[in-house]
Amino acid sequence: MSDFALHRHLPQLELPHIQLGEYPTPIEHLPALGDVWLKREDLSSPIYGGNKIRTLETLFADSQARGMRRVQTLGAYGSNQAVACILHGRRLGLDTGAVLFPQRATPTAAENMRVILSECEHVRMLRSILTFPAHWLALRSSKDTYLVPPGGANPLGALGHSANALEIAEQLHAGTMPTPKHLVVAIGSTCTTAGLLVGLPLAQKLGLWPGELPQIHAVRVTPWPVTARSQVMKLAKATARYLEQVGGPRIEPDPKLLVLNTKHFGWGYARVTQGGLAAAKHFAELTAPPLDTTYAAKSGAALLELARETEGPFLFWCTKSSAALPQVDEARIARAPGHIRRWLQRADKHKAFAP
Ligand SMILES: Cc1ncc(COP(=O)(O)O)c(C=O)c1O
Incomplete structure (x- = not known):
């Protein structure tokens, strides 16, 4: 059986894929933060992990x-x-x-x-x-x-993340966590978020997603217009069109699922924020995965705020590799x-x- 969730559920797809990572990446509860769960994309590969794999x-x-x-x-x-x-x-x-x-x-x-x-x-x-x-x-x-x-x-790159939505649906069926109400992920190039905006309705259409689809809180780390709402939706729509071209079903990405969170951006790309530093420190104290100051710490700060103000369950993307770097x-x-x-x-x- 293919390790690529899109090929598992849509074997007719004419989509190039070569496996680099180890899947599924685990979903783990972080009880110290309440109804918070972690999608361990940091563990996607022992060579170098993170969401880009x-x-x-x-x-x-x-x-x-x-x-x-x-x-x-x-x-x-x-x-x-x-x-x-x-x-x-x-x-x-x-x-x-x-x-x-x-x-x-x-x-x-x-x-x-x-x-x-x-x-x-x-x-x-x-x-x-x-x-x-x-x-x-x-x-x-x-x-x-x-x-x-x-x-x-681009659409081909984003489909890797659509596959992740199907992978998560399988994990939900296996009882790994309750169906999340909120996903929290850093948004830089829009690739991951756009892929999820296609993958979630795809999982629903295939009858895989249990219950209602969650909101995607995309936490801005790169400036407008790179992460303008219109740009995210543009890539999501292009990804959906591409999926159809390669033999998949028609999917309509729903803009209502996208919550663009701009509060943790700070003074610019890669600028360290106090909130990000505090989130990274908090995660380290909990021996949770590493949060880098450019991306995951900013989405971590958004997660901590959301978890205080809103009802979960939350699924947080650990997007920064935790593999040891080469010498x-x-x-x-x-x-x-x-x-x-x-x-x-x-x-x-x-x-x-x-x-
Ligand atoms: C660690 C990390 N988190 C989040 C992101 C953002 O993902 P995307 O570019 O798909 O929006 C990136 C992008 O490079 C990243 O390296």
Whole structure:
């Protein structure tokens, strides 16, 4: 039986998929927070986990189906997706690389940057975000390079998360948790949220989802317009259309399921917030999975607030990998361009404040 829930329930789908992760990711109760349950996406792979693995399973399979070994991704200096692309792409024999733009220098981002510098030969670290669109366009029109867009946010990438909704429906049937009323997830590129906006009604249509569909509290960590409501719905609708094209049923994503939570964004992408730090500290005290300050800590802060004010059950996405990172290669880091070494130094100065 396939480990990919979309193929399990819709075997007729003509959808590329290659397994990188270990599924189902567990659902665990966090009783100290009451009616709160954790979807342990952090455990999706011991090589490098987190929510991006599901995205890469369909995208890498597509690159292989097209016979394209060169894969490039795009993101910020501390991109989890770049780390996931590099570490998992290698397993498939892909020649992966990344074009990365500057972001706030934080310990979380620096940890990833060190891994990227240590593990990847083909990484281009831009000095300014202003040149990023030109690089994106050039890669998009390249004939011999498969482009994984920022966050993997296209219909094929999002379907990996639709599969997760079916996986959760199976876990609910097995009695793992009561049917959640609220899902809480960080929204960066919109890929995960858009996939869920398709996967939940799909699970309902297939008769898998017990009871009413939950609201998705998508906690903004990247600015408008990247995470504008209209953008999320646009990707969800494109994902639903794509699902139909590859042989799936017609799904109408319901905008009423989407609650865009903008309260925990702070002063910008990757900017550390007090609420995020407090949530990360609280999770650490409970020996719950790690919350990174860029993404999961902000959604963690939203979860803590919601759990105080609203009735559950809640299902919280642990989106940051908890796998041990590979050893870094200090010699390679020492050879990085000067602007990157200075950026790493700035990030290290903030270490004292990090969770
Ligand atoms: C740890 C983590 N959480 C959440 C997200 C947001 O997911 P998405 O980009 O699918 O909206 C990301 C995206 O990179 C991430 O790395």
